[in-house]
Amino acid sequence: MDLNSYLLFVVMPILCFSLILTFIRFMRGPTTADRVIALDLIITTGVGIIALFSIIYNHPAFLDVAMILALIAFLGTIAFSYYLIQEQNKRKK
Amino acid sequence: MTSLIIAILATSGSIFALIASIGIVKMPDFYTRLSVTIKAATLGMGTILISAAIFFNDFAVTSKNIAILFFLILTAPIAGHIISRVAYFTGIPLWEKTVIDEMKGKYEGRIENLQSSESEEQEKAKEKKNESASQ
Numbered sequence: 185m186d187l188n189s190y191l192l193f194v195v196m197p198i199l200c201f202s203l204i205l206t207f208i209r210f211m212r213g214p215t216t217a218d219r220v221i222a223l224d225l226i227i228t229t230g231v232g233i234i235a236l237f238s239i240i241y242n243h244p245a246f247l248d249v250a251m252i253l254a255l256i257a258f259l260g261t262i263a264f265s266y267y268l269i270q271e272q273n274k275r276k277k
Numbered sequence: 278m279t280s281l282i283i284a285i286l287a288t289s290g291s292i293f294a295l296i297a298s299i300g301i302v303k304m305p306d307f308y309t310r311l312s313v314t315i316k317a318a319t320l321g322m323g324t325i326l327i328s329a330a331i332f333f334n335d336f337a338v339t340s341k342n343i344a345i346l347f348f349l350i351l352t353a354p355i356a357g358h359i360i361s362r363v364a365y366f367t368g369i370p371l372w373e374k375t376v377i378d379e380m381k382g383k384y385e386g387r388i389e390n391l392q393s394s395e396s397e398e399q400e401k402a403k404e405k406k407n408e409s410a411s412q
Contacts, residue, residue, distance in 0.1 A: 191284070221301070235328075248341070
């Protein structure tokens with residue numbers, strides 16, 4: 185078994201399965217904060233999937249997308265937490 | 278040899294991601310979920326990115342990978358800290374078997390009122406109370 189088929193048929197399904205499990209929490213999550221960290225984990229796993237794709241298809245240009253995605257994950261978490269705390273402050277007033 | 282190293286690193290990274298996702302599904306409350314996911318997922322993505330850097334064996338790709346890895350390692354703890362802080366202030370309950378809650382009673386509903394130690398005004402109020410009690 186060469187490297188490409190190993191990555192495509194063993195490592196990639198494990199990552200996709202973990203993505204599905206995280207998506208279960210994203211759908212079920214009792215609070216908004218649970219959904220926010222599930223989204224953060226989905227995007228972090230997505231970075232790994234993109235890096236694996238760039239290995240499998242021998243195409244390093246995909247890594248630019250991974251960099252942008254890592255940036256977006258951080259900004260999304262910060263924006264959601266700011267929104268949550270503003271809502272809380274408004275309710276307390 | 279190189280392909281063996283790449284395979285080992287990629288497999289360990291995917292297994293770390295799997296552990297993180299199992300943790301986020303199975304853990305009982307928000308704070309334990311947070312503590313499981315951020316560290317494991319960051320480590321897993323780190324090993325996958327290192328395996329990509331070894332595979333391409335190119336200066337530009339390696340520096341790009343190091344930039345992604347640096348950014349992930351830099352931002353994941355900050356995001357986790359901020360979201361856990363916000364979760365505590367918005368009143369997400371702790372697990373019923375939690376042993377200790379050190380933040381209990383140190384703020385009054387608004388995030389600006391957090392006191393890590395006693396402020397000057399509080400100390401003055403305490404002194405006044407002590408004086409009135411002694412009188």
